[in-house]
Amino acid sequence: MPTDTLFSLANSAALLGWTALALSPLAPRPAVMLAGRIIPLALATLYTGLVLAFWSGAEGGFSTLPDVMALFRTPEITLAGWAHYLAFDLFVGAWVAQTARSEGIPHYQTLPLLLLTFLFGPAGFLATQLLRTARSPFPSLQPKGQP
Numbered sequence: 001m002p003t004d005t006l007f008s009l010a011n012s013a014a015l016l017g018w019t020a021l022a023l024s025p026l027a028p029r030p031a032v033m034l035a036g037r038i039i040p041l042a043l044a045t046l047y048t049g050l051v052l053a054f055w056s057g058a059e060g061g062f063s064t065l066p067d068v069m070a071l072f073r074t075p076e077i078t079l080a081g082w083a084h085y086l087a088f089d090l091f092v093g094a095w096v097a098q099t100a101r102s103e104g105i106p107h108y109q110t111l112p113l114l115l116l117t118f119l120f121g122p123a124g125f126l127a128t129q130l131l132r133t134a135r136s137p138f139p140s141l142q143p144k145g146q147p
Contacts, residue, residue, distance in 0.1 A: 003075045007082065010046060013039050014086040016116050021097045025107050029098075036094025043087035049079035089121035096128045102130065 017035035024031035058077045060070030072078045093114050100110040113131065117124025 003012050006046065007079055010079075010083050010086055012044060013042060014090055017095065018114070021093050021114055022111065024097050024101075028101060031092050032098050035090055035100065040087040040091045040094075043083045043090070047080050047087065050083065054080070055092040059146050087119060088139065089124075092121055092125050093117045098126065099128070099132070103135070105135070120143045144146070 011118070017039040019030040020034045024035075037095035054074060058074040060073070061067040062071075072081060081103055096113050096117055097110060099105075100107070109131070113124055113128045116125075116127050
């Protein structure tokens with residue numbers, strides 16, 4: 001399948017997951033299952049397949065910034081990197097939604113956190129942790145009621 005088609009499918013799947021999280025008060029468990037498990041696993045499968053198929057032919061690596069830049073000159077490896085971002089950001093977004101719900105953070109306060117995580121993953125995670133710390137000085141990384 002062409003990389004442009006895979007790119008579009010991956011983006012559409014991720015957008016479906018983010019939409020589910022935005023609407024998660026309507027169906028919390030299915031939203032978290034879709035956005036926190038099913039779609040990230042599909043994206044992880046895409047990532048793994050691309051890395052297995054194209055890594056050995058790609059130039060560059062992770063040792064220096066120029067090596068990383070060279071690595072991402074290969075379209076299939078760039079797509080793998082994009083799938084990586086989509087999967088992890090969505091997984092973190094599901095964690096944000098689940099944690100906020102379990103800690104009683106209103107959904108209207110969660111939506112900006114989800115938007116920030118969608119656009120700038122680690123910044124959304126940081127903002128979530130800051131909000132949780134403001135509400136309770138020692139928040140756990142696990143949502144309440146989780147092992």
